[in-house]
Amino acid sequence: MQNKWQYFLMLVPGIVLTFIFCYIPLYGVIIAFEDYNVGMGFASPWVGWKNFQYLFSQPTFVRTIWNTLFISVWKLALGIVVPVIVAIFLNEMRSNRLKRFYQTLIYIPNFLSWVIMAGVLMDILSSSGAINLILNKLGIGTVNFLGSPRVFPWTMIFSDVWKGFGYGTIIYLAALTGFDPALYESAMLDGASRWQQIKRITLPLLLPTIILMLVLSLGNVLNAGFDQIYNLYSPSVWETGDIIDTYVYRLGIQQAQYSVGAAVGLFKSLISAILVVTSYVLADKVAGYRIL
Amino acid sequence: MKRRLLKSCALFLAGASLLSLTGCISKPATETTTASSARVEPPDDIWAPYPETVTLTTFLAENSGTEFQGDDDYGNNPWYRAYKERFNIDLQNKWVSNDYSTKLNLAIADRDIADVFQVDDARLATLVKADMLMDLDEVFDKYASDTLKEYREKYADTWDNGVFDGKMYGMAQMSYGNIDQFQYIWIRQDWMQECGFDAPETMDDVIEIATTFAQKYGGYALAEDQTLENVFRLALSWGAHPGIWVEQEDGTLGYGTVQPEMKEALAQYAQWYKDGIINPNFTTLNFDKMMQGMINGECGVIPFAQWFSYNPLPDILKNQGTDAVFLPYEIPTQDGSPIMGSVTFNNTGYVVISKDCQNPEAAMKLINFYVYTVTDAVGKETNEYLSELHSNNYPNCVTSTRIINPENDYNQFLQVKDAFDRWQAGEDVDTDALGTNLSKFESCVRWTEEKDPDSIGDFLQQGNDRSTYGIAKTYLDNHQYVQDAKWGPDTPTLQSAGSTLNDILIEGFTKIIIGEQPIDYFDTLVQEWMTAGGAQATQEINETYGNQ
Numbered sequence: 001m002q003n004k005w006q007y008f009l010m011l012v013p014g015i016v017l018t019f020i021f022c023y024i025p026l027y028g029v030i031i032a033f034e035d036y037n038v039g040m041g042f043a044s045p046w047v048g049w050k051n052f053q054y055l056f057s058q059p060t061f062v063r064t065i066w067n068t069l070f071i072s073v074w075k076l077a078l079g080i081v082v083p084v085i086v087a088i089f090l091n092e093m094r095s096n097r098l099k100r101f102y103q104t105l106i107y108i109p110n111f112l113s114w115v116i117m118a119g120v121l122m123d124i125l126s127s128s129g130a131i132n133l134i135l136n137k138l139g140i141g142t143v144n145f146l147g148s149p150r151v152f153p154w155t156m157i158f159s160d161v162w163k164g165f166g167y168g169t170i171i172y173l174a175a176l177t178g179f180d181p182a183l184y185e186s187a188m189l190d191g192a193s194r195w196q197q198i199k200r201i202t203l204p205l206l207l208p209t210i211i212l213m214l215v216l217s218l219g220n221v222l223n224a225g226f227d228q229i230y231n232l233y234s235p236s237v238w239e240t241g242d243i244i245d246t247y248v249y250r251l252g253i254q255q256a257q258y259s260v261g262a263a264v265g266l267f268k269s270l271i272s273a274i275l276v277v278t279s280y281v282l283a284d285k286v287a288g289y290r291i292l
Numbered sequence: 293m294k295r296r297l298l299k300s301c302a303l304f305l306a307g308a309s310l311l312s313l314t315g316c317i318s319k320p321a322t323e324t325t326t327a328s329s330a331r332v333e334p335p336d337d338i339w340a341p342y343p344e345t346v347t348l349t350t351f352l353a354e355n356s357g358t359e360f361q362g363d364d365d366y367g368n369n370p371w372y373r374a375y376k377e378r379f380n381i382d383l384q385n386k387w388v389s390n391d392y393s394t395k396l397n398l399a400i401a402d403r404d405i406a407d408v409f410q411v412d413d414a415r416l417a418t419l420v421k422a423d424m425l426m427d428l429d430e431v432f433d434k435y436a437s438d439t440l441k442e443y444r445e446k447y448a449d450t451w452d453n454g455v456f457d458g459k460m461y462g463m464a465q466m467s468y469g470n471i472d473q474f475q476y477i478w479i480r481q482d483w484m485q486e487c488g489f490d491a492p493e494t495m496d497d498v499i500e501i502a503t504t505f506a507q508k509y510g511g512y513a514l515a516e517d518q519t520l521e522n523v524f525r526l527a528l529s530w531g532a533h534p535g536i537w538v539e540q541e542d543g544t545l546g547y548g549t550v551q552p553e554m555k556e557a558l559a560q561y562a563q564w565y566k567d568g569i570i571n572p573n574f575t576t577l578n579f580d581k582m583m584q585g586m587i588n589g590e591c592g593v594i595p596f597a598q599w600f601s602y603n604p605l606p607d608i609l610k611n612q613g614t615d616a617v618f619l620p621y622e623i624p625t626q627d628g629s630p631i632m633g634s635v636t637f638n639n640t641g642y643v644v645i646s647k648d649c650q651n652p653e654a655a656m657k658l659i660n661f662y663v664y665t666v667t668d669a670v671g672k673e674t675n676e677y678l679s680e681l682h683s684n685n686y687p688n689c690v691t692s693t694r695i696i697n698p699e700n701d702y703n704q705f706l707q708v709k710d711a712f713d714r715w716q717a718g719e720d721v722d723t724d725a726l727g728t729n730l731s732k733f734e735s736c737v738r739w740t741e742e743k744d745p746d747s748i749g750d751f752l753q754q755g756n757d758r759s760t761y762g763i764a765k766t767y768l769d770n771h772q773y774v775q776d777a778k779w780g781p782d783t784p785t786l787q788s789a790g791s792t793l794n795d796i797l798i799e800g801f802t803k804i805i806i807g808e809q810p811i812d813y814f815d816t817l818v819q820e821w822m823t824a825g826g827a828q829a830t831q832e833i834n835e836t837y838g839n840q
Contacts, residue, residue, distance in 0.1 A: 038400045038415075039422025058824065060792065122581070127572045147575035147806065234518040235795065236575040236802040255791050256397070256414065 032262040051263040060238075061247060061264075067153070068243040072224040074157045076217055080210060082161055083168030088198055090169065091176045103173065107166035118231030121159060122146065152237040160225055168213070175209045176202065211283050218279035222268050244268060331650040338435050338653075338660060341380040348654050349406040351399065352385045353392035355688035370680045371690045378661065381654050383693070400424070407648075408655040410641045410692045413781035416454065416462045419644065426645045426652055427459040435656035439663050440695065447698060453780045454642050462642030463659070465694065468701040470773070474633045474764045475525040476620035478600050480592035482613075483509060494624050495529055502593040503569060511590030514564065516574040517582035520798055523805070524549075525595040527557040529623050533634045536776035537833050545777045545834050548634070549797055550821060555814045556626075561805045575802060587611050595623070598760035602749035609745035620752065620760045633764075633773040637780060643692060658693040666697050670727035682728035702768070704729045705754050705761040712736045712755040783832035789825045796821050 027042075032051055034044040055061050086106070093099040109117070124130050125145040132142050145155045183201050192200065226245040233241045244264060252261020284290050329347040352366055360369065366388045375381045386406045389395040396415065399405050405424060419425050436444075444451050447466060454462030477498055483505050492498045502513035516522050524534040533548035540546045548554070564570050571577070571591070583604045585591055589612045594600070600618065608616055625631050643659065645652045665673070665681055681687070687694060711721045711733050726733055735747040736755030753760050767773055782790055800817035803809040818826075 037418050037421055038397045039403075039418050039424055041401055058792065059820075060796065060824075122576055126576065144575075147573070149808070232576075234575045234802075235520075235799045236518070236806060236808070238795070238799045250795065251792065255788075256393075257788060260788075 029262065029266055031259055032266045034259055036259040036262070038258075047259075051259045052267070055260060055263055055267075060242070063239070064242050064244045064247045067240055068222055068224045068245075071153050071156055071229075071241075071243060072221050074153075075160050075225070076214075076221065078157065078161045079164060079168060079217070080213060082165045084172055084206065084210065086165060087169045087172035087176055088202060090173060091202075092194065103166075103170065105166075106169060109163045110167045112163070114225075114227040114231050117159075117163060118228070121232065125155065146232055147234065147236050149237050149240040152233070152241045156225065156229060156232070156241065160228055171213065172206060172209060175206060179205050211286070215279045215283045219272050219276040221275055222272050329650065334435075334651070334653045334657075338437065338657065339378075341378060342654070343380075345376075345380050345382050346651050346654050347382045347384060348408060348649075348651065348658075349384050349386045350692045351392070351396060351406045351409040352388040352689070353410075353691060354388055354390040355685065355691075357685040358688050359684040361684060366689055369689050370686055374661070374681065375658055379654070379657050381658065383658065405646050406692075407651075408643060408645050408658075408692055410465065411462065411644050412641050413453065414787060416642050416644065417456075417781070420456045420461050424647055425461045426647045426649060427461060428463065428645060428652070429460050431645075431652045431656055432460065432463070435653040435660075437660040437663060439667050440660060443663070443695060443697070449779055450637070450639055453639070462644045463695060464642055465640040466696045466698045467638040467640050468696055469698045470635045470638065471701045471705065471761055471764045471768060472598050473635050473638065474760070474767055474773075475528060475595060475597055475623060476600075476760060476763065477526075477623055478594050478596050478618040478620055480505070481617045481619055482615040483592045491621055492624060494628070495626065498593065498621075498624065499564070499569060505592035506569075509589070509592065511585070511592075512571040513569040513591070513593060514571070515582055515586060515591045515594040516570050517577040517579055518575050518802070519579065520801055520805075521579075522595045523557065523561055523801065525597070526623065527554055528631060528633065529625050530554070530557040530560075531625070531632070532557050533632075533774050536634050536636055536774070537778040537837070538774055539777060545838050546830060547826065547833075549794075550818045550826070555811065558801055558804050558814060559811045562807060562811060565805050566807060570805070575806060583607075589616070592618075594618075598753060598764070599749075601752035601760065605748055605752070606745040609748060614743040614745060617748065617752075619756075619758050620763060621758075622763055630770065630772050631767075633767050634776070635773045636776040637778060640696065641691075643695065655693060658690075659695055662687075662690060662694040663697070666700060666728060670725065675724045675727065675730065678728050679730045683731045701761065702765070704732065705765060708732045708736065708750075708754045709759075709762070716740070777837050778833055779837065783829065783836055785825050785829040785832055790829070793821060793824060793826055793829065796824055 030042060031044075033046060033048055034042075035047050035050075037044045090099050090102060093102075112120075126132070127142050127144065131145070135141065135143060143151060145151055179202070184197055187197050187201060222244060224243040224245070226243070226249070229241060229243055230246050230249065233246065248261050248264045251257050252264070329345070332342055332344055332346045334342060354366075364370075367385050372383055375383050386399075386404075387395060393412070393415075396409070396411070400415070400419065400422070403424070405419075411419065432441075432444075443466070444463075447464065450466065451460075451464045454460055454464050477492070479492070479498075479501060484501065487501070487504050487508065489497075489501050489504075492501060499513070505511075506513040514522075527534050530553045532551060532553035534554060536548050537545050538548045538551070540551070561570070565572075571582075571585070574582070577585070586594060587604055587607045589608075598620070600620075605618060608618070623631050643655070645655055649655070665678055669678055707726060707729050711723075711726060715721050715733075715737060721733070723730055723733070732750045732754055735750035738744050738747040739751035739755070751759075754762075756762075781787075786793075797817065800809070800813065800820070804811055804813055822830075
């Protein structure tokens with residue numbers, strides 16, 4: 001312990017910053033229970049649960065909870081499955097140069113911001129865009145990717161997975177390259193096929209990493225991707241595409257309803273906190289994963 | 293050992309970079325905090341300068357339209373210099389921001405407000421409730437100029453919105469007048485001539501022109517975006533008045549957007565969408581994207597407001613050539629009766645003075661001066677002097693110390709049109725008499741002589757025979773408009789839920805137009821709107837604004 005004081009020193013800025021920017025502002029939560037007036041500040045009139053009652057009486061808010069869960073659970077699931085599969089495929093590749101080429105290629109979209117990406121997607125996915133041209137040639141007909149309430153959530157899920165899977169792939173690939181080659185060699189001696197090697201060696205060894213990624217992302221389940229959806233949605237898809245964050249943005253920022261906005265924020269934090277604790281307990285029980 | 297040393301070095305570096313990061317975060321914002329000066333006794337004559345310099349602070353919204361000349365900026369421009377020279381008042385910007393309302397909220401929360409600044413209805417109420425504003429009655433009585441007092445009497449219904457419990461806390465800044473509120477159908481002229489069309493007289497004519505354009509030049513017939521603003525503009529043709537509160541048959545007030553006329557307009561729009569007349573991608577387009585399409589020449593017909601000739605028309609001309617002029621046409625009604633426009637409560641904001649301001653009459657002097665330059669100064673001041681103050685959008689630098697004359701644009705149009713007609717007939721034009729309107733006249737001349745795309749805005753607003761203000765003047769003179777029954781700020785429900793309520797309608801209307809829902813869904817939607825707070829809003833509106 002005495003030799004590790006440097007590590008503790010390194011923690012100090014983080015702790016101080018967290019305290020200043022995360023714990024002190026917690027006091028502001030009381031806005032959610034007030035009829036907040038900027039001029040009066042925290043001394044605004046107390047209204048109790050009124051803001052929450054208002055929120056849950058709004059059908060347009062209740063549906064955003066479902067939309068958020070739907071979109072983000074699918075993003076979460078595919079966001080793990082796709083990178084794992086791609087990472088295993090890349091790992092099986094013989095040519096190192098090709099492997100690195102593909103790795104870079106799929107990683108590139110990750111660096112573009114959604115503001116830019118939204119512009120690109122709108123062009124590609126429009127009724128006269130590239131994808132619809134191909135679909136028309138194939139005889140499938142025009143799909144209104146961004147305007148139809150039925151299709152829109154899937155457009156969000158797949159475009160998000162497409163944009164982000166390069167990042168996940170790199171993490172799993174890093175884990176894969178660290179596996180002991182002796183395991184594979186002995187398996188091969190015993191006559192195991194490629195598929196058996198993947199099933200019996202690669203996947204079990206990857207499991208802790210997968211669970212770690214899952215636990216880390218579970219706390220974000222109520223964040224279904226504000227910048228993506230805000231830049232791509234429109235009134236015609238609010239029914240299925242309006243998520244908690246976009247709703248709060250319209251209500252809290254554009255309309256300056258700070259109290260109601262704070263109420264949603266508090267609600268979201270509570271649910272997220274429960275989710276994080278649950279997933280941590282689950283990870284411990286199911287996979288024996290613990291942080292400390 | 294060596295390795296360990298390296299490691300701790302690396303750790304230290306990492307820690308240091310974190311620390312410097314925090315340094316970045318806490319870096320003070322680059323704004324000059326200025327203190328307003330102590331009380332200085334003002335001279336008796338309201339037009340006379342102070343014996344010693346008085347410093348007055350203000351907040352300012354950035355305005356991209358202002359074209360600063362030379363070394364000018366927001367803190368040093370013809371207005372600020374005139375304030376110093378005429379009244380010995382040093383007006384200082386506490387901050388200039390491109391996100392005025394957020395920044396103002398922060399300033400209010402910090403209780404760090406300027407001496408004089410501009411607020412909207414909601415923040416005026418907030419500030420009054422928080423007891424941060426000065427009661428202006430006394431200083432107004434004593435120091436407002438006669439013209440300003442006339443404004444207050446003449447437009448009392450608007451000024452009354454700045455009065456709380458019998459005390460005036462905000463001075464209504466008014467607007468450039470109702471002449472700029474009307475809607476038009478803009479049609480591209482080079483295509484219209486090529487196809488040999490005359491001015492449209494019915495909506496069918498408009499659609500024929502639009503569809504012919506789309507067939508011949510590609511793109512789509514009618515421009516639209518996800519806000520449905522253009523639907524609402526064209527809905528006037530069916531006698532609907534979306535967005536304003538109107539008197540219904542039974543004498544009570546109702547919201548124009550949920551009236552039966554709107555349903556008829558939507559039914560037609562749904563048919564148009566089905567027939568491929570409206571841009572099929574409109575649900576994904578925001579305003580900028582829609583206008584980008586116009587600039588790229590994808591469409592030749594768009595229902596829009598008068599400022600289409602300022603934005604994006606100059607960009608269309610730069611991209612498509614100067615023949616691609618769009619002209620404004622009257623919106624035809626379904627039954628051929630005269631069209632009725634919508635006129636809303638139109639007030640730019642309120643000038644308020646901080647309770648702690650030591651020299652409130654200084655602010656009054658500056659406002660008097662603004663009013664003087666637009667009303668009484670012609671003939672008393674040189675033309676160069678006035679036009680320096682009013683050209684290059686410099687009036688946008690004094691948003692907190694101006695009160696606009698609501699007849700400004702109407703009178704301006706009369707003057708400019710008259711001067712331009714005489715110029716076209718080859719007669720002499722007395723440019724001195726034009727005063728602050730000189731630059732609009734010059735733009736009209738510049739478009740006629742040089743086809744300068746940047747001057748098309750003024751030309752189509754005022755100079756051209758078919759101009760937006762020309763059409764609007766007819767509407768105003770013939771009283772062809774319905775005035776918003778809500779002649780003042782929003783009622784509580786509208787303040788808290790107004791845009792949520794509108795969202796419900798916009799979402800539902802979009803579904804009707806794209807065929808997700810049948811037209812009768814309109815009735816279901818109106819019921820939903822009522823339950824979500826529309827009924828309460830209607831009741832409040834009737835209580836506050838009904839029977840007037």
